[in-house]
Amino acid sequence: MRQPLRILTGPTASGKSEAAFHVACSIGAEIISADSMQVYRGMDIGTAKPSREARTRVPHHLIDVAEPSESYSVGRFMHDAQKAISDIECRGNPHLIVGGTGLYIKALREGLFCGPEADWALREELIAVAEEKGSTYLHGVLKEVDPASAEKIHEGDLRRIVRALEVYKKMGSSISLLQQEWGRGDGDSVLIVLYHRKEDLHRRIEVRVDKMLEQGLVEEVQGLLSRPGGLGKQAREALxxxxxxxxxxxxxxxxxxxxxxxxxxxxFAKRQMTWFRSFSRASWLVVKEGEDPESISRRVQEILRPSL
Structure with a gap:
């Protein structure tokens, strides 16, 4: 019998990776990253990848699996994540999915219509319209053909607006309707969301950004630009x-x-929280200011215990 999905998520800078490391050490789990930017090799500082030491002590999957010049889709994530889960189960170990990319988590729990391959010519055409008339105008176009998607997508989220219109033009049907047809319910899963008070999270973000710059984020980007292929469109949009x-x-x-x-x-953290609030059957774990990762880990394990 397949194990239930075990997912630990939360906004950026919430302490997911540190807590997950301690959980994995305690229960003998292998970690599967659900972060759309940690897949890229060389993008280490800006994506806050787990340390080499942590990845040596605990197996981590779906980190450093693509070149930053490549596009990495949710469909590819689904394929890679499901393979990782199967491999981990074959070894007799529990898995723990960790990351803050809401679309990836939604896809794993509910299934997702991934749509046609990217049509870059069409995307450039739509982006040109947005540059001339604004993303609000393009959002209005989406509202006419796919009001359900338009309601969920912020008028400033050009990437998702363009993708929804691309699917409509290529498939002749709205992405929201196609997703409903492909959905499969939230299945058997345990989803834990780390929650910080807004003021606490903002302080953590301040500290994290300063630390990333001290660690050499600018130099990391300069090095990536000098690599063959450089940074692709997705990597260039990374926070x-x-x-x-x-x-x-x-x-x-x-x-x-x-x-x-x-x-x-x-x-970005605010948008992540919007994603997490849309998930059904989530366990919200309120993190106290200054609470250490070991303490968070113990509370996460209490929630996970029935699924182990």
């Missing part, structure tokens, strides 16, 4: 990386870059 690119190009000063990363990270 932290796009702001550093603007700094390297001279569009932001050093202080502006730092402030922009912090501002965009706070906004």
């Amino acid at each position: 932290g990386y796009k702001e550093v690119l603007a700094y390297i190009d001279g569009r932001l000063s050093g202080d502006e870059m730092r402030d922009k990363i912090k501002q965009n990270t706070r906004r």
Whole structure:
């Protein structure tokens, strides 16, 4: 019998990776990353990848599986994650899925219509319309053909607006309807969401961004740009990386870059929380200010225990 999905999530800077490491050490689990940017080799500092030491002590999957010049889709994630789960089960070990990419978690729990392959010509055409008339206009176009998707997608989220319109134009049906047809319910899963008070999370974000810059985020991006293929479209949009690119190009000063990363990270965390609130049957674990990873781990294990 297959194990239930065990998922630990939370917004960026919530302490997921540290808590998951202690959980995995305690229960003998292998970790599967559900982070859309940790898949990229060389993008280490800005994505807050688990340390080499942690990855040596506990097997981690779906980290460093793609070049930053590549596109990595939710469909590929589904394939890779399901294979990792099967392999872990064959070894007789429990798995623990850890990450904050809401779409990946939704896909694993509910199934997801992945849609056709990217049509870059069509995407460029839609992006050109948005550049001329604004993403709000394009959101209005989506609202006319797929009101259900338009209601879920913020008018400033150009990437998702473009994808929804791309699917409609390629498939002749709305992505929301196709997703309903492909959905399979939330199945057997244990989903734990780490929750911090907004003020506490914002403080953690401040500390994390400062630490990333001290560790050499700018130098990391410069090194990635010099690699064959450089940074692809997805990697260039990664939080932290796009702001550093603007700094390297001279569009932001050093202080502006730092402030922009912090501002965009706070906004990203807010969008993540919107995703998590949409999930059914989630266990919300309120993290106290200053609570250490070992303490969080013990509470996570209490929730997971019936599934082990």
